[in-house]
Every structure is written in structure tokens, then in C-alpha cells.
Amino acid sequence: MNEHIMVIDDDIHIGNMLEEALSRDGYKVSRAYSGTEALMLLSAQKPDLVLLDLMLPGLSGEELLPKIEGIPVIIVSAKIDIDNKVELLLSGAADYITKPFDIKELKARIKVQLRSRQFTSSAELVYKELKLNTDTHSVTVNGEAIRLTRTEFAILKLLMMNPDQVITKSIILDRISADTPDCTETSLKQHISNLRRKLRSADGKDYIEAVWGIGFKMA
Structure with missing residues (x-):
């Protein structure tokens, strides 16, 4: 079964680019354009990984993050403040990459997270x-x-x-x-x-x- 990645970003251009690049690599991709919509979708499905923008309409990424449980979350944001980054990592984000990003690096980070998840059951x-x-x-x-x-x-x-x-x-x-x-x-x-x-x-x-x-x- 293809691994499922949910992209939560209100930027249509970035979302389309991510969906195209990830689908080409064989991932199943779903989209949400606001924090509120994402919360509704997450109540009905459980993706293998979430790519989360911070500046979202409705519920912000910072507000949404603690509500995502048991799923690795990579923050994809234009915010580069180091204190903000550390705070989010300590709040449960698995990783953080700043916009603009290199798609190859983001794919590598996704692979690291998905592979890490496979090992959580084995000590x-x-x-x-x-x-x-x-x-x-x-x-x-x-x-x-x-x-x-x-x-x-x-x-x-x-x-x-x-x-x-x-x-x-x-x-x-x-x-x-x-x-x-x-x-x-x-x-x-x-x-x-x-x-x-x-x-x-x-x-x-x-x-x-x-x-x-x-x-x-x-x-």
C-alpha cells in the first residue's frame, strides 16, 4: 500500500507542486487548505505523515500541531525564527524545513521520518x-x-x-x-x-x- 502524505497549506501553488512531486514518487497525497479543514479530515483518516504550514486560515499551524497525535509532522514554513523552530520541535513536530526549500531535501526528510516510524515498534x-x-x-x-x-x-x-x-x-x-x-x-x-x-x-x-x-x- 502506498504511504499517505497529507499536505496542509493554503498556498495553492506550493500545494500543487508538492502533490505533483510526491505523487510521482508513488505517495498517496491528500490536501487541506486550512487548519479547520485539516482537523476535520484527520478525524476521518490517518495519513502516514503530515506536511504542515504554520500560517493557515482558521486554525493556525501552531494551534493544529498539538491536535495531531501519532503521526509525524514536518513543518514547512517561511518562518525562520530559531526560537519558534525549537519550540515547535519540542511541541511534537518531527522536523522543520523553511520555505523556499529544495524538493530533494524535503523528500529526503520525508523518507527519514517514514523510515523512523517503521522502527518505533522495535527497540x-x-x-x-x-x-x-x-x-x-x-x-x-x-x-x-x-x-x-x-x-x-x-x-x-x-x-x-x-x-x-x-x-x-x-x-x-x-x-x-x-x-x-x-x-x-x-x-x-x-x-x-x-x-x-x-x-x-x-x-x-x-x-x-x-x-x-x-x-x-x-x-
Whole structure:
């Protein structure tokens, strides 16, 4: 069954562009043009993911967000205020991308969210000899425990949830910001370097590779 994405945006042009691009990728797309209409539609159907604009007629995106339960929500908004962004992520938004956006980046973020959702029922992620338990926050390589910082654990969890995908630096920073607000673009490189070193020390293998100029993926 095709995954269902609901686009909640009163901008007809952006909505049409999103519907066309996502439908071409095989997603089922539904539309709502106001917060009030979206609330009515959500009472009758449960999409796999919601793309939510903030400046909506009727019920605003900020008012609508807490009413959307059990569905990942990516905020798609022209508002770029960092406090507003952090507040929304802490209020339950899964991700935040600012307009104007690159459609390829938005699609990558959608894939990350849908893939993350598939793993919520399983506490253990496995990649080759590497195991990560989301309940106990433990990581082992060949059964040997690896001590990771909170930031290193958050980065590894995101990469293991998307083992075939290159995750850009901006997506990594956005996705782990709620758990690790201390991680910045400057420190991210050092966190990943430390993480790679710790994993390599267990059995000499590289588990994470850098994709030059883009981001990182499981090796």
C-alpha cells in the first residue's frame, strides 16, 4: 500500500507542486487548505505523515500541531525564527524545513521520518555486528559494549534507522536538536569522528562513512 502524505497549506501553488512531486514518487497525497479543514479530515483518516504550514486560515499551524497525535509532522514554513523552530520541535513536530526549500531535501526528510516510524515498534536496531537498543540506550559491537555520549547515540540511531541513505548534516542537526541542543554544525564533525573511532576500536571495521560535501551514511 502506498504511504499517505497529507499536505496542509493554503498556498495553492506550493500545494500543487508538492502533490505533483510526491505523487510521482508513488505517495498517496491528500490536501487541506486550512487548519479547520485539516482537523476535520484527520478525524476521518490517518495519513502516514503530515506536511504542515504554520500560517493557515482558521486554525493556525501552531494551534493544529498539538491536535495531531501519532503521526509525524514536518513543518514547512517561511518562518525562520530559531526560537519558534525549537519550540515547535519540542511541541511534537518531527522536523522543520523553511520555505523556499529544495524538493530533494524535503523528500529526503520525508523518507527519514517514514523510515523512523517503521522502527518505533522495535527497540533493537541491527547493522552487521553493530546493535543499538533504543530502550536501554546501549550499543554493542560483536557483543562488546560501547560507551557513547548522548549526542553520539542520537547520531548513530538516526544513521542506523536509514542504513541505505546518505543523511545530510542539516538533517542530522535538525533531527537530534531536541535531544542534544549542544550539538552545532561546528561540533558535529568532531562528534562523528569520536563515534567512528569508538566503533572502529571494537573490531577494526568502519561502520560510518563520510560522503564528501553531502553528509554521512552507514558504511
